[in-house]
Amino acid sequence: MNKVASEVVAGVLNEFHLAIKKHDIEQAKTFFERAKSLFTEMEENQNVLAYFSLLEERYRMMLYDARGERLPRQSYFNASQIKSIEQTDDMIDYYFYFFEAMHEAYNKNFERAISLYKVAEKKLVKIPDDIEAAEFYFKVSWLYMSLRQNAVSLNYAKDAMNIYKMYDGYKKKLAISQVVMGTNYMQMQRFKDAEKYFAESIEISKEIGDPFLEAMLHHNISILYSNSDRSQDCILAVQHALSNPEWRESSYYINSLYMLVREFFKIGETEAALYYYQKGQEELEKNGNKHYEKKINIIYELYCRENVGSIKDDIHSLDEMNDLDGVYDLSLLISSYYEDKGDYKKALEFVKIAMKAENKMRSLGSEGL
Numbered sequence: 001m002n003k004v005a006s007e008v009v010a011g012v013l014n015e016f017h018l019a020i021k022k023h024d025i026e027q028a029k030t031f032f033e034r035a036k037s038l039f040t041e042m043e044e045n046q047n048v049l050a051y052f053s054l055l056e057e058r059y060r061m062m063l064y065d066a067r068g069e070r071l072p073r074q075s076y077f078n079a080s081q082i083k084s085i086e087q088t089d090d091m092i093d094y095y096f097y098f099f100e101a102m103h104e105a106y107n108k109n110f111e112r113a114i115s116l117y118k119v120a121e122k123k124l125v126k127i128p129d130d131i132e133a134a135e136f137y138f139k140v141s142w143l144y145m146s147l148r149q150n151a152v153s154l155n156y157a158k159d160a161m162n163i164y165k166m167y168d169g170y171k172k173k174l175a176i177s178q179v180v181m182g183t184n185y186m187q188m189q190r191f192k193d194a195e196k197y198f199a200e201s202i203e204i205s206k207e208i209g210d211p212f213l214e215a216m217l218h219h220n221i222s223i224l225y226s227n228s229d230r231s232q233d234c235i236l237a238v239q240h241a242l243s244n245p246e247w248r249e250s251s252y253y254i255n256s257l258y259m260l261v262r263e264f265f266k267i268g269e270t271e272a273a274l275y276y277y278q279k280g281q282e283e284l285e286k287n288g289n290k291h292y293e294k295k296i297n298i299i300y301e302l303y304c305r306e307n308v309g310s311i312k313d314d315i316h317s318l319d320e321m322n323d324l325d326g327v328y329d330l331s332l333l334i335s336s337y338y339e340d341k342g343d344y345k346k347a348l349e350f351v352k353i354a355m356k357a358e359n360k361m362r363s364l365g366s367e368g369l
Contacts, residue, residue: 010099012038016032098120098124141154141157144365147364148361150184179201183223215240222259254292261273261280261296327357
């Protein structure tokens with residue numbers, strides 16, 4: 001069963017927060033029940049759970065003020081807990097902007113996400129908690145990695161890693177931070193440095209005994225292999241990920257099918273590519289994914305039909321969905337395809353599309369946080 005993204009739940013919690021602030025009891029009750037129902041299906045995220053716990057305290061306090069409902073015995077909100085109240089309010093205030101930024105980033109509203117992260121970083125100063133800081137640095141590093149602003153992303157990722165290394169119980173977070181490091185180096189064409197970070201993250205997943213994380217990391221390293229023209233290594237890494245049943249049931253399944261379609265077409269194994277293309281169509285029919293629907297269609301139209309009009313339409317759709325990294329990556333692949341065929345006019349046309357997407361990514365929040 002596909003998990004609900006924590007960013008989606010965080011968006012509901014922020015609606016819950018606003019209803020509490022407005023003392024809108026009926027709306028608050030609606031969002032409270034909706035949030036509770038989503039937690040059973042949400043991907044693991046302790047910060048979202050902590051935010052919910054703090055908001056639930058505020059919700060109970062609102063019901064006490066407005067309806068005379070009794071407070072829990074251990075409530076923060078009593079006269080002897082003034083310091084706790086202040087700390088709780090600071091944390092809620094920080095979480096609101098942090099999760100609003102996460103939600104905007106999830107929806108690829110990057111400019112808005114960067115603005116909100118800037119506000120959250122100012123609020124973070126009042127939260128004397130290293131792990132909270134590490135979580136913030138990690139999320140910001142992921143956003144800037146997605147925009148190929150590698151220097152900014154690497155700085156935040158290193159800060160997150162340094163904190164996670166200091167504390168027991170955060171090896172999984174350390175491993176995922178190393179993926180950000182590796183992806184940045186991959187984007188910078190420093191493939192050996194990138195592979196080192198990916199390989200270290202996989203070793204951590206084995207050490208902590210997390211098969212799903214290991215599957216995810218093998219999928220991630222497959223992207224490196226694809227970008228460094230190691231198609232066979234890419235295919236083996238994806239197949240390793242797909243050997244995990246939980247991975248095949250997750251929303252990431254389509255990502256791996258896309259990689260196999262792409263790499264088998266690249267090396268001329270059309271029969272295998274079409275087999276996984278059909279698997280991808282079945283998955284899209286079942287669970288849907290607009291971004292990967294366009295991406296798989298672009299690969300199919302390129303290698304099976306050379307339908308430039310359809311390819312351009314799908315590239316334009318990705319651009320409209322703000323999937324700028326997808327536009328950049330696929331435009332370069334298409335350009336390389338036409339260059340190999342000696343069609344330099346089409347190759348140049350798609351290089352220009354890639355450059356436009358890259359410039360747009362680099363211009364977003366270019367002053368940094």
